[in-house]
Amino acid sequence: MKDEKTNSELDFRDLTQSDKDLVAKLVKGGFSRREVLKLSMATGVSLVAAEHLLFDGKAAIAATPKKGGSVRMASNLHGPDDQLDPTLFTSTIDYTRGRATYNSLIQHANDLTPQPELAESFEPNANATEWTFKIRNGVTFHDGKKLTADDVVYTMKRHQGEQSTSVIKSLLETVKEWKKTGPMEVKAVLSSPNADLPTLLGMFQTKIVQDGTTGGGIGTGPYVMDSFQPGVKSVHSRNENYWREGANLDAIEITAITDPVARVNALISGDMQLVTQLEPNAFRQVESASNVELLSTPAALQLGICVLRNTAPGNNDDFVLGMKYIQDRERIVKRILKGKGSLGNDTPVSPAHGKDFCSELPQRPYDPDKAKFHFKKSGVSSAELYVAPVAGGIEDICLTAQANCAKIGFDLKLKKVPTDGYWGAVWMKEPLNVVTWNMRPTANIQMGIQFAPGAAWNDTFWDNARLGELLSLSLAETDPAKRHTMFCEMQTLIHEGSGMVIPAFSNINDGIADNVMGMPTVPLGQLGACEWPEFIWLA
């Protein structure tokens, strides 16, 4: 009975990419008892479960790679500044073209664990101050040139130094030097330990380009770029020499439709098979249409209210707690986000961050009595909150808070301001303002960017030395249990002390045609963090 339970819980599609590759290899070779044993040892599951996996994998693989067909994808924004240089990627359409054309060293699995891509393996030294990457053999660029360590070192050095214009330069600042240590081996020497480096190397901007180029649409990726018109569209066809399974479609076309209503119409009328960024008012239309489906991926897209801790009224602990307890989180997720979101617990880390999320931390409830108590104790009876429509639903969240405050006799005034100029004139300046942050690939970066003492974007001006200490200690910690304890302590500190009120996280909401199979659900961006070109196929 116990084994059966394990079996039903462990499905092929839940495996990480490297285990999937292993299962696929075994299935293709016609597996024997010995191979089952091998899989069992490699993945650490029981023999019976391993056998089940192979059967399940066989079924999944028999159903999976159907080659052929083509899709069109419409993003929400494009323009004359569309890019082919990965270091300058800033929008979903750039990321998608990057994914189709290039590869990174590392790929994010759906749960954000780093998977091998162009790096066959990646190993830290004992204290995570050096990482060694073995580059995959037999990979060629679209122009026929072979991938070597030189290309990797060249690409990585583009994120470093005075002249670098890379948008993720600061994230990779801890890397002191990229060294070629063999024809197919590269070493990163860090100035301080960083156990998360592989995760960073899976980001959109780290795609590997050929030595001496800025990308230019020639990579090692699953699709060859046939044409590229910035602000119009790009056309890609299958790379017949791709170094692994994947690239199931004959061709893909990538464009954008900026009008949200037109985007949904294009999906439902069948002109587009994949569209990004559905607005809450389109959910019902997409869900009720017979030929398309809503792809809603839980992510850490925080909808927050910043209460500045260095000025009144946010310098009063009770006022901040009052603001936190007055948030009707359940209602916000259910009514404002129409269920396509998750509860926030006043920390920027969500379950989408995987193992670093502290599930032990109790969820803060909506408690008007406690809010009333804290507001009263603080001696503050009214406050002004600056609201701009920086994210879908944020205005409604503030209106809900205002109504709930009125019920307990607290006067929360809302000052509506436009988005244009908001980040320069209001955010980090007015005592209470709204904020939204994109999800970062690791909990460490997510907390560091907003809460590290003295961080440039410490947008609640909350200074906590212990948090700063834990941020760097946890990067050096390679023991999972100890690491988790540290992450829990950090989230607890933020949950209790910071001025950040995060009542909810929004999901990533996209629409896809219902014959599109194999969609990844990596929560770092639209359409499975733009990982779809390699994986999807048409039923």
Next chain:
Amino acid sequence: MMTRMVMQRIGIGFGTLIVVSIIVFIATSILPGDVAQIVLGQSATPETLAALRAQLGLDQPGYVRYFSWLGNMMTGDLGISKAGGATISSLIGGRLGNTLMMAGWVAVISIPISIALGLWAAMHPGTWLDRIVTFGTLSLISVPEFFIATVAVLILAVELHWLPSTAYMTGQESFWELMKALAMPLITLVIVVSAQMIRMTRAGILNVMSSPYIEMAILKGVPRGRIIMRHAFYNAIGPIVNVIALNLAYLVSGVVIVETIFAYPGLAKLMIDGVQTRDLPLVQACAMIFCGTYVVLILLADIGSILSNPRLRNPK
């Protein structure tokens, strides 16, 4: 006399363009941040800024920059976009082609229809056919184009699946495939511009119809159709040509909403993208193209009405 008038109009048109170019140049110059700052962005240092400014000639005084910009534009050099250093001519080239193609097709379809319907309504004023035309055009003028576009998409694309909802062109389609791809924006724009032209044609002719010489013709017993075709129409051409010219200019420069809704890669959309990315050279170039189109079309309309007016054509 007539030649002088036409030359005068051309002179005024040219003067307008020069004034417009000064306004466009000044307006884009007083926006915060010059091109060098925009190109370098976050990574700007004082040294690289100075170097790039010198390279782009931004260290020159304003009037020198204006004349070199104007000179370059006259010779077809529109400058360099901040996006990856592509020349603006290459960015605009295809877009302008798309815009002109759309405007051309709309004109070919809508002008004959509008004039025919307008004449027809003027020939039968007060009948129920005239009322239908009047009521229909009035309603369509009052409805914003995005509403017409959205309703057309809902009915023809989402419900009936007859036409694609976006004007998505692959570049390899046959003529009929191209027409199918463009059908939705064409329908929308034809409806929008025709309504105005029909009303103007009808009003122009009815206006002439109340003049004494038409009354004379009526008293002589000339049939109404003949009066309109022989006498009234030529005298009403002036205002009709003007409204056609204005609508054509609108089709080149003002269809950004239709371009956005149907994701059609035209010039107006490119200018909006340029504004959003603060790509000032691109914005300047688009603004000049739009202003130039307006000036040229209105000039043509003026010349057309001069030529169609016997009093101006044969001065005594």
